[in-house]
Amino acid sequence: MTPAAERQRARFAALDPLLPPPPPLPPGEPLEAGGATGTITHVRFAAGSWQRLWSPAHLQILSAVLPLDAVAGMSALLSAWRERIALADAEPDSSCTVTWPSRDVAVSRALLDHGLAPQLALAVRAPAAGEAHSVPGVTVRESTRGDLEEIVGLRFEELRYTSLVGHGVVRPGAKALLAEEVRRGLQFGGRVWIAEEEGLTVGMVTGGKRSPIPGDALAGRLPPGEWGYVGTLAVTAAARGRGIGRALTAVVHDELFSPSLRGTFVSYNPANPLSPVFWHRQGYRPLWTTWAAAPAAALR
Structure with a gap:
């Protein structure tokens, strides 16, 4: 050096x-x-x-x-x-x-x-189980193959929103690309949880575990060891402000927690009027900014 x-x-x-x-x-x-x-x-x-x-x-x-x-x-x-x-x-x-x-x-x-x-921003949170949070009338469960259409719809709405305030770009064929990415993520160990109210999907969140290895995107960004990650969190516009995002995130934190976990991380756009305040309330703080x-x- x-x-x-x-x-x-x-x-x-x-x-x-x-x-x-x-x-x-x-x-x-x-x-x-x-x-x-x-x-x-x-x-x-x-x-x-x-x-x-x-x-x-x-x-x-x-x-x-x-x-x-x-x-x-x-x-x-x-x-x-x-x-x-x-x-x-x-x-x-x-x-x-x-x-x-x-x-x-x-x-x-x-x-x-x-x-x-x-x-x-790449933000991190100390390793801890989530604080249970429930919303009356809303249930959170792990997704099945039958939820693909609803998941892709929420991912597309999230992309459209991100394109207005950040780095997302709604390009031709975006929905098909999102569907393929969701299928690939589930095939290779990614997990998706959805929130339902009266039989309708009102939110979703993705998550999993990763360890920084030389040559990947996390190398030099996080200390070595096992990390949980929260990927895409999306709640329908009509259902926002009721704590559904918090309930979804608490489930992910519970599912990913283990004594060996170094922490969890998430990426968000600092200019997004919703993301920074939400993630900070969940215990995250920025480590790297692009x-x-x-x-x-x-x-x-």
């Missing part, structure tokens, strides 16, 4: 004890400025793919190791990134992203000054 990387590791540990040691910079285009070093990784998602429902077609992802003056280093790196983008043709269906510790508010200022906005400027030409 280089002295700069070791310094950043110590800085992260002081910011938040749950931050794991940062991994080495991933392969990509090298970028250096103001004593900071970084790489830019290009990710392209194929037309018609599931990922394009939740992302632009082209992502430029900046990973960075900052100097002692982290704010100046990030600012210099973003300016150099902007100049590089200006020399190329910016694609309209694209975005520039940086994922950084949520508690590093000093560096957050530099990100804001360069036109990036918080797009996604900042984005879209399209790529918006970076300043």
Whole structure:
């Protein structure tokens, strides 16, 4: 580990004890400025793919190791990134992203000054069973194959809502892609619980367990060990505000809890007027924030 990387590791540990040691910079285009070093990784998602429902077609992802003056280093790196983008043709269906510790508010200022906005938060909760919560007339149960249509309908409504306040994109064939993803998730161990009222599905939540392994999306984001996750939570518009989301989440926490669990995590959009306050009330707090400027030409 280089002295700069070791310094950043110590800085992260002081910011938040749950931050794991940062991994080495991933392969990509090298970028250096103001004593900071970084790489830019290009990710392209194929037309018609599931990922394009939740992302632009082209992502430029900046990973960075900052100097002692982290704010100046990030600012210099973003300016150099902007100049590089200006020399190329910016694609309209694209975005520039940086994922950084949520508690590093000093560096957050530099990100804001360069036109990036918080797009996604990875939040964590201490390992604990859920506090039982019931709603009169509403039952929560694990889904069956017969619930597929209702689950996909709720997932589609959640996508439409997310497209208004965050990173969701309602593309052609979205419902078919959602249906296939639900089937695949259930096939490979994902679980879905639904809330019913008078025979009608009024809410759903997905969940499961994961362990960070080298090379996956959680590597360098969560400490090693077994983690529970809460995936998509959706409640019909007419049923919101009655505690159904809380009841669903409590069931997931109970089902996932075990003495060996490190905790649970969830991702939400900070700009969503419903998600942040809800998840914070369930005991979650942000660990990482993904900042984005879209399209790529918006970076300043």
